[in-house]
Amino acid sequence: MTNRYDYLIVGSGLFGATFAWHAKRAGKRCVVIDKRPQLGGNLFCEKISGINVHKYGPHIFHTDNGDVWQLVNSIVPFNRFTNSPLANYQGRLYNLPFNMNTFHQMWGVLTPAEAKARIDQQRADVVARMRREGISEPRNLEEQAMLLIGRDIYERLIKGYTEKQWGRPCSELPAFIIKRLPVRFVFDNNYFNDRYQGIPVGGYNRLIDGLLEGVETRTGCDFFDLCRQSGVDPTAMTRYGVTLQGMHFDRVVYTGPIDEFFGYSSGHLAYRTVCFESETLDQANFQGNAVVNYTEREVPYTRIIEHKHFEMFGAEVDACPQTVISREFSAEWTPGHEPYYPVNDDHNSRLLAVYQERAAQLDNVIFGGRLAEYKYYDMAPIMEKVLAMPV
Ligand SMILES: Cc1cc2nc3c(=O)[nH]c(=O)nc-3n(C[C@H](O)[C@H](O)[C@H](O)COP(=O)(O)OP(=O)(O)OC[C@H]3O[C@@H](n4cnc5c(N)ncnc54)[C@H](O)[C@@H]3O)c2cc1C
Numbered sequence: 001m002t003n004r005y006d007y008l009i010v011g012s013g014l015f016g017a018t019f020a021w022h023a024k025r026a027g028k029r030c031v032v033i034d035k036r037p038q039l040g041g042n043l044f045c046e047k048i049s050g051i052n053v054h055k056y057g058p059h060i061f062h063t064d065n066g067d068v069w070q071l072v073n074s075i076v077p078f079n080r081f082t083n084s085p086l087a088n089y090q091g092r093l094y095n096l097p098f099n100m101n102t103f104h105q106m107w108g109v110l111t112p113a114e115a116k117a118r119i120d121q122q123r124a125d126v127v128a129r130m131r132r133e134g135i136s137e138p139r140n141l142e143e144q145a146m147l148l149i150g151r152d153i154y155e156r157l158i159k160g161y162t163e164k165q166w167g168r169p170c171s172e173l174p175a176f177i178i179k180r181l182p183v184r185f186v187f188d189n190n191y192f193n194d195r196y197q198g199i200p201v202g203g204y205n206r207l208i209d210g211l212l213e214g215v216e217t218r219t220g221c222d223f224f225d226l227c228r229q230s231g232v233d234p235t236a237m238t239r240y241g242v243t244l245q246g247m248h249f250d251r252v253v254y255t256g257p258i259d260e261f262f263g264y265s266s267g268h269l270a271y272r273t274v275c276f277e278s279e280t281l282d283q284a285n286f287q288g289n290a291v292v293n294y295t296e297r298e299v300p301y302t303r304i305i306e307h308k309h310f311e312m313f314g315a316e317v318d319a320c321p322q323t324v325i326s327r328e329f330s331a332e333w334t335p336g337h338e339p340y341y342p343v344n345d346d347h348n349s350r351l352l353a354v355y356q357e358r359a360a361q362l363d364n365v366i367f368g369g370r371l372a373e374y375k376y377y378d379m380a381p382i383m384e385k386v387l388a389m390p391v
Contacts, residue, residue, distance in 0.1 A: 003247045005029045010223040011255030013041020014379050015369030017211040018386040019253050026391045030215055035222040043204040049322040051308045052203035058305045062197035063380035069196040075210035078198030084189035085291035089156045099184040112185035122150025144175035160297035165330045199310045239363050255369035258355045266354045271333035272341040278326040284318045286325050301327040342374045
């Protein structure tokens with residue numbers, strides 16, 4: 001006998017889990033599968049020495065949308081974590097984002113007027129130099145960044161970090177990557193401007209478990225293996241849905257890579273990836289902050305994450321005798337690595353359009369999330385998008 005479902009949701013990341021929550025509330029039957037051994041996609045946290053380690057990169061939930069904030073807090077309360085990263089350049093620490101603390105650390109200035117005068121002077125020097133060289137528009141990221149913020153901040157806090165992120169000198173990167181650089185003339189180290197931010201108390205797995213409560217899930221289950229085993233070509237799915245291993249699904253929600261869905265038939269989309277080297281240390285507090293960026297080119301990693309600071313505050317930090325840190329390295333994506341950040345250049349945009357055209361012809365497959373849309377999304381916008389979808 002065939003078991004009937006409304007949706008097969010491929011991927012248990014935030015898109016898939018939110019879709020399952022939304023569909024379940026509308027009375028729909030869903031199965032969520034994930035090829036990884038655990039649920040949660042990139043939000044998954046692994047418990048090490050009593051600390052939730054953000055296995056696929058540090059995640060801080062932030063939003064201006066009161067409805068989304070209320071919804072996630074109704075599933076699991078969020079703590080008061082405020083993202084206030086630091087930058088380490090040649091052994092000196094600077095607050096981020098660029099604000100009066102940064103300017104004081106950089107130049108010793110005490111007032112907004114002094115800081116503005118410094119930045120204006122440095123920008124004027126860059127404009128004058130470009131004029132002498134007959135350049136009217138910034139030709140690359142280096143010129144663009146110096147025009148926006150001046151030489152000192154560019155050289156100490158932007159250049160090396162950006163070159164590590166992209167694997168190329170800033171003078172060879174296009175200017176459009178940096179459209180504007182937020183600068184604050186107040187003493188405020190809060191990275192985000194959103195009204196709400198925090199981390200789920202007890203970690204992100206609790207958010208995912210809450211979204212998926214009452215939904216059938218299977219881990220270690222690859223959609224393409226299921227299709228092969230059932231003799232189904234996913235690219236030829238009809239409006240009658242699909243039957244896989246005795247289960248009939250009216251529709252498929254696919255959150256994996258869009259190029260993989262079509263067997264890479266037109267080529268691979270490119271990604272940047274990040275790799276993590278994690279260590280458990282026999283000390284309670286390594287760097288005193290969740291995120292410290294290393295902005296020199298010569299230090300091979302881009303930042304160090306100390307996971308306990310996302311969820312432990314005050315005396316809790318010392319009460320937990322160990323700490324887990326992750327050094328983050330930026331790299332070109334090759335098959336076998338996690339695809340993280342899409343590369344939105346002309347070649348990849350054209351390739352994406354080819355796949356999107358084919359995807360649009362499959363009425364019963366919804367392509368959603370960062371991999372299926374080949375688009376960087378923060379968590380809250382993913383949820384907003386799903387919650388606005390008809391189910
Ligand atoms: C390093 C990093 C840091 C980030 N930090 C933040 C942050 O601080 N704040 C913020 O708001 N956002 C952050 N984000 C963005 C956040 O990760 C995304 O918004 C979110 O993960 C998107 O969820 P998703 O479901 O689209 O994708 P994913 O989480 O990638 O989920 C997709 C799932 O599909 C599964 N899958 C793929 N193919 C198949 C298949 N064939 N069969 C079965 N399962 C399959 C995968 O295993 C995966 O579990 C960050 C992203 C990165 C890369």
